Amino acid sequence: MSHYGTNQVSPRHTASQMFQQRLPEIYQTLPAARDTRRDAWAAVLPRRWRGAIRFGLSTALAVSDLVAILVTAYLVEAIYYEFAFDQQIATGMTGSFQLAGLVAVFVLLTNVVRDEYSIETQLTRGLHRRRMASLWLAAWGIVLVVGFATKTTTDFSRAVAIGFFLTGLPALYLSRLVIVGLVRRTMTSGSPSISRIHLVGFEEDIASFHANNDAQALNLRVIGTSYLRRVDPREDASVRQAQMSEDLDLAVSVVRFLRPDDVFILVPWTDAADIERCVDAFLRVPAALHLRPGSVMDRFPDLKLARVGRLSGINIGRRPLTFSEIALKRGLDVVLSAIALVLLAPLLASIALLIKLDSPGPVFFRQRRYGFNQQAFGVFKFRSMKTEQNAVFRQATRNDSRITRIGAILRRTNLDELPQLINVLMGEMSLVGPRPHALAHDRSFERRIALYARRHNVMPGITGWAQVNGLRGETLTDLDMERRVNHDLHYIDNWSVWLDIQIMIQTIASRRAYRNAR
Known part of the structure; x- marks a missing residue:
């Protein structure tokens, strides 16, 4: 790969050399045989039926959703008639088809508007269970409103x-899982429907792109590269502008010939003037144009342009929870924790009695921990260790001699956490969220683990995503805590009521939730 200087090479020779370097290697070593050469060109030029293939794959996704909805409704009605009336349903437009049709229209139209069926969406997001569940609930909300307005609810x-x-929702999940799997298997590097991209930038930026990205893993094919030449900073501004114009004119010519789907400008954002020239040049070609400021893009997969008032910016992260989500989560916490305290009152009283009989000391153990926005509070737990005067905090370890006989049982079964239902009612904790750690641990890990403090952006919980995945108990190394923190951050970024309910169920029923309990 040559690094271009200035005036030692004739413009004609420079242009020819740049054209060769902008083309993929396959162009530079075209076979002599005519048929083989034709195949080589076909590998990078757009296929005639490429658009139809992509449209067909997207249509298959939509049709799979439609079929899943209609078939599920029909099967449910058929099974109902078979067991309830011992007869088969009549052929034709049954009530289930009418109901399913209304649900399907809303689901499909919404997904089309959200570009849910595009190939890129399926390759990057795949099964987005939260979005699908929200859409399913919204569809049924529409069904209820329409049924009430037309007075047809009694017809079904x-x-x-x-x-x-x-x-219906599990059927949609299963159908989408099968179709997306087929789409991903067909989108190989040799597939005619894969996205074809052209790179533009300085040599070091393009080299960095190839070093940090596997085009095949990203379901992309790089069909061309246009290198921009660096100019000696001592040169006059007019020389730099003339050279950039020459480079961009050649690059635009190559892009017009190759007809890529997307052009990526890899020029660093610090070179604002160069980016402006690149944008002006490539807005003249029929391809999607992208700016890529570097590795920061990869840290935030959900970047989007946002406006605050009249100010525009790239949004790299939303607030952990919106006001409505906070209200919904708080309502769920209050109702369920109040019910749990009433139903579990006999069990709580029995545990308290056993603790008093087993060893001297208080029933409850209260320790200061950080909660939402790093505000300290006292967390309630059943005492599971022997009482020690003026003891320095030390995390419990396996076979810890301080753990009492009753305490060992309470810790293995998670029953020592039940008094935290009081913290939930007091508004200091939630039923589900990142587990609060002792103050000494928080201060220590915050200095050593990136984004550790982000756990405090939501209310701490009695149980959490890390706990139901077996990440609880003693943390011997920073890696142990990093795994726990990564799960907590996953919970924050993907919160939903359904995720909270799933975690509550797994806390009770999953064997992994009791792993490392001691």
């Missing part, structure tokens, strides 16, 4: 409607 069997509501 309640048993069929409930059965369809409960089974």
Whole structure:
């Protein structure tokens, strides 16, 4: 790869050399045989039916959703009639098809508007369970509103409607899982429907792109590269401008010939003038134009342009929870924790009695921990260790001699955490969230683990995503805590009511939730 200087090479020779370097290697070593050469050109030039293939794959996704909805509704109604009336449903437009049709119209139209069926969406996001669940609930909300407005709710069997509501979403998941799997298998590096991109930038930026990105893993094909030449900073501004104009004119010519889907400008954002010239040049070609400021883009996969008032900016992260989400989560916490305290009152009283009989000391153990926004509070737990005067905090370890007989049972079964239901009612904790750590641990890990303090952007919880995945108990190394923190951050970034309910169920029923409990 040559590094271009200034005036030692004739413009004609420079242009020819740049053209050769802008083309993929396959162009520079074209075979002599005519048929083989034709195949080589076909590998990088757009296929005639490429658009139709991509449209067909997107249509297949939409059709799979439609079929999943209609078939599920029909099967639910057929099973209901078979067991309830011992007869088969009549052929034709049944009530289930009418209900499913209304749900399907809303689901499909919304997904089309959100570009959910595009190839890029499926390759990057795949199954987005939260979005699918939200859309399913919204569709049924529309069904209820339409049924109430038209007074047709009595036309449909309640048993069929409930059965369809409960089974339709899993059927959509399964159908999408199969189709997306097929799409991903067809989108190989040799697939005619894969995205074809052209890179533009200085030599070191393009080299960095190739070093940090595997085009095949990204489901992309780099069909061309245009290198921009660096100019000696001592040169006059007019020389730099003339050279940049020459480079960009040649690059635009190559892009017009290759007809890529997307052009990526890899010029650093600090070179604002060069970016402006690149943008002006490539807005003249029929390809999507992208600016890529570097590795910062890879840290935030959900970047989007946002406006605050009349100010525009690139949004790299939203608030952990919106006001409505906070209200919904708080309502769920209050209702469930109050019910749990009433139902578990006999169990709590029995545990308290056993603790008093087992060893001297208080029933409850209260320790200062950081909560939301790093505000300290006292967390309640059943005492599981022997009482020690003026003891320095030390994390419990396996076979710790300080743990009492009852305490060992409480820790293995997670029952020592039940008094934190009081913290939930007091608004200091949530049922689900990152587990709060002792103050000494927080200060220590915050200095050593990146983004550790981000755990405090939401309310701490009695249980959490890390705990139901077996990441609890003693943290012997920073790597142990990093795994726990990564799971907590995943929970913050993907919160939903359904995720909270899933974690609550797994806390009780999953064997992994009891792993490392001691």
